[in-house]
Amino acid sequence: MKMTCPAESDPRPAPPVVEARLAKAPTKHAGKLQALTQDLWLTGEFTSGPFESVAAVAMGHEFLNLSWAPVQQANILALSDAYLAKSGQMVRERLQEQLGVVFGHSRELDAIRGELAALRQLLETLTGKVDRLAANPVHTICVRSFAPEPFEVAVPLDILIAPDEEDGFQAAFLDAKLHAYGETKEDALSNIKATILDTYRRLCEMPDTRLGRSMLRQKQVLNHYLREAQTR
Amino acid sequence: MKHFTKEHAQTIAKKLACSLREDRAHTTAEVFEGETLVARFGIRRGSRELGHDHLPSELHLRRMECKALYDCTLDRFGYIRLMRERGELPPSPTEQA
Numbered sequence: 001m002k003m004t005c006p007a008e009s010d011p012r013p014a015p016p017v018v019e020a021r022l023a024k025a026p027t028k029h030a031g032k033l034q035a036l037t038q039d040l041w042l043t044g045e046f047t048s049g050p051f052e053s054v055a056a057v058a059m060g061h062e063f064l065n066l067s068w069a070p071v072q073q074a075n076i077l078a079l080s081d082a083y084l085a086k087s088g089q090m091v092r093e094r095l096q097e098q099l100g101v102v103f104g105h106s107r108e109l110d111a112i113r114g115e116l117a118a119l120r121q122l123l124e125t126l127t128g129k130v131d132r133l134a135a136n137p138v139h140t141i142c143v144r145s146f147a148p149e150p151f152e153v154a155v156p157l158d159i160l161i162a163p164d165e166e167d168g169f170q171a172a173f174l175d176a177k178l179h180a181y182g183e184t185k186e187d188a189l190s191n192i193k194a195t196i197l198d199t200y201r202r203l204c205e206m207p208d209t210r211l212g213r214s215m216l217r218q219k220q221v222l223n224h225y226l227r228e229a230q231t232r
Numbered sequence: 233m234k235h236f237t238k239e240h241a242q243t244i245a246k247k248l249a250c251s252l253r254e255d256r257a258h259t260t261a262e263v264f265e266g267e268t269l270v271a272r273f274g275i276r277r278g279s280r281e282l283g284h285d286h287l288p289s290e291l292h293l294r295r296m297e298c299k300a301l302y303d304c305t306l307d308r309f310g311y312i313r314l315m316r317e318r319g320e321l322p323p324s325p326t327e328q329a
Contacts, residue, residue: 165283172286179286180257181276191257195274198255202272212270212320214292 129165136169138162141189149197150229157225159192161185176221177214200226235295236284240302241275244287247301248308263291265312265321292320 143157160172164181171192172179180195182188203211203219211219241261245252250261258274273290276282288298292315300306306314315321 165285177289179274179290181282194256195258198257198260199272202253202260206269210267210269212265212268212315214271214320215269 132163136163136185143189143193146193146197146226151197151200151226152229153225154227155225157196159189161188175225176218178218196222196226236287236298236302238276238279238282238284240298241273241284241287244291244298244301245273245275247304248311263311265315268321270312270315270320292318 139161141159141161143159144153146153157173157175160174162170162172164170168181168183169185169188170179170181171188173192173196176196176199178192178195178199180188180191182191199218200222203215203222208216208219244250245261248261248263250263252275253260253262255274258276261273261275262269263271271291273284273287276284288295291298291301291311293301293311297306297314301311312321316323
């Protein structure tokens with residue numbers, strides 16, 4: 001079955017030469033139109049579905065000087081199907097590509113959001129520490145007495161008091177590598193004094209031959225700073 | 233961030249077979265090799281999360297070695313050997329021979 005192009009209402013009369021040529025080769029123009037249509041598909045200029053066939057026919061009228069062209073219905077259907085398949089595939093590929101980009105961005109955004117949350121937490125922690133340090137700067141306290149304990153201070157001891165990382169305070173007698181902690185500065189100081197005396201007593205109980213190198217050094221340092229009070 | 237907590241201190245004290253003393257400020261763990269006192273470190277009373285960042289220096293170890301002691305990759309035997317290598321303890325009689 002043959003089908004004519006939809007330009008029947010074309011007011012221009014068809015030249016006899018063309019009519020004769022079309023009578024000899026009725027599908028000739030259809031081939032041209034198909035080639036033209038395929039070119040247009042490839043260049044992507046037609047995106048309006050199966051109507052591009054009609055548009056191509058209209059363009060054939062305009063540019064190829066065709067008044068009307070008999071074409072095979074099967075050709076039009078094949079062109080239409082091919083176009084639909086091709087455009088569907090293109091749309092699917094483009095959609096997949098776009099979705100891939102969107103989901104890729106989504107994953108990246110999730111990762112960035114996680115990193116931001118970690119950074120925010122770190123910033124809060126650091127801010128807290130800086131605030132604590134600003135409110136409680138590290139300072140040194142000079143200990144001159146262990147009263148009422150029966151010990152005398154031969155050389156005043158410098159005790160370092162610093163805020164602990166999370167809460168409370170830590171005190172250190174660095175010369176003897178002794179540390180103690182407390183809820184308040186006073187607690188920390190009291191605890192380091194107790195630690196110093198307990199360590200001194202304990203090390204003095206033991207002969208030097210039973211002490212490792214660092215323990216012996218600690219004993220010597222404490223002996224330098226402390227001595228037992230003379231009972232009168 | 234606390235690198236060492238009370239849990240670390242307790243685990244290490246157990247691993248090094250320390251003898252424990254209840255002092256006034258805290259519990260003190262002592263590491264002996266034979267009759268020689270190698271190290272002492274304090275274990276704070278209270279929550280298991282309390283910081284014990286002084287642990288490496290009191291055990292005469294680097295931080296990673298202290299972690300290894302907690303993680304089981306360094307045991308008491310390895311610790312004592314390390315102390316001998318660092319001069320904290322005299323060489324063992326077998327090594328002297």
